[in-house]
Amino acid sequence: MTDTKSFHEVHDTRRVYRSLLDSMARPGKLHDLSPQMNSIPNAIPLFSGTYALGRTLLDAQTTFYLETENNEAASYLELRTGSRMLAAERADYLFIETQPSVDLIRTLMQQIRIGTLLEPEKSATLIIRVRALSDSETSGITMTLSGPGIKKRRTLSADGFNPEWLRMRAARNMEYPTGCDFILISDNGQMAALPRTTMIESEAV
Numbered sequence: 001m002t003d004t005k006s007f008h009e010v011h012d013t014r015r016v017y018r019s020l021l022d023s024m025a026r027p028g029k030l031h032d033l034s035p036q037m038n039s040i041p042n043a044i045p046l047f048s049g050t051y052a053l054g055r056t057l058l059d060a061q062t063t064f065y066l067e068t069e070n071n072e073a074a075s076y077l078e079l080r081t082g083s084r085m086l087a088a089e090r091a092d093y094l095f096i097e098t099q100p101s102v103d104l105i106r107t108l109m110q111q112i113r114i115g116t117l118l119e120p121e122k123s124a125t126l127i128i129r130v131r132a133l134s135d136s137e138t139s140g141i142t143m144t145l146s147g148p149g150i151k152k153r154r155t156l157s158a159d160g161f162n163p164e165w166l167r168m169r170a171a172r173n174m175e176y177p178t179g180c181d182f183i184l185i186s187d188n189g190q191m192a193a194l195p196r197t198t199m200i201e202s203e204a205v
Contacts, residue, residue, distance in 0.1 A: 007055065011034045016056040022192035024181070028145040028154040030135055034189030036110045047097045047129055049185035052081075057125075058083035065091035067098050067108070088112060096128045102164045105175045110166035114182050120177035123196075133190040141166075144201040145194070156192055158184055161194030163204040167196055169194075170205070195205040 007141030011061040019031040037048040044051055050066070050073075058064055058081035059129070065088045066074045070169035074085045088094055100108070108126075130138065133156065139160030143166070161184065173179035194200065 007040045013056045027198040028156040031191045037189045045070045062092045065094045067096045094126045105164045114178045125181045130158045133186045140203045147198045165204045
């Protein structure tokens with residue numbers, strides 16, 4: 001049976017991009033990318049969230065690192081975006097499709113670019129796949145967020161999100177404006193951002 005799904009290069013990437021902008025402006029707010037993710041053919045060798053965000057963010061002027069279990073995934077993303085896969089310490093965007101070990105999380109977070117005091121824009125963005133996201137206290141890690149873009153406090157729960165990411169994030173984001181931004185994307189298409197300016201409190205850390 002022919003797979004008739006088709007991710008539209010213009011319309012779908014525009015919708016994803018608008019959601020990304022709003023999610024960075026309103027940390028922890030959930031955005032639904034399931035319509036765009038569900039339009040992606042099942043046969044591609046990538047998590048549909050990686051593909052949707054990759055097609056939106058990557059081009060010939062940007063680079064990426066991909067942590068995945070599929071040997072064909074990186075070359076497929078290069079082909080579809082014109083971007084190049086580089087080592088984690090050189091990449092603009094780091095896509096994490098797997099559930100990495102604590103040691104790998106520490107290695108990646110030590111390598112990720114956080115910019116400099118004079119050039120903070122040279123930092124990288126980390127895009128992490130999780131099982132589920134919720135704006136209430138559910139299973140997984142519950143985070144209480146505060147800072148720019150949040151009126152008082154906001155609750156975000158992430159299932160399948162290793163707390164070591166938060167520990168390493170706190171260490172790398174200590175000296176503002178340097179640091180790295182997080183984007184979380186769930187299996188069912190919920191997305192939320194954790195910019196470097198967002199303060200996170202969690203009993204898991």
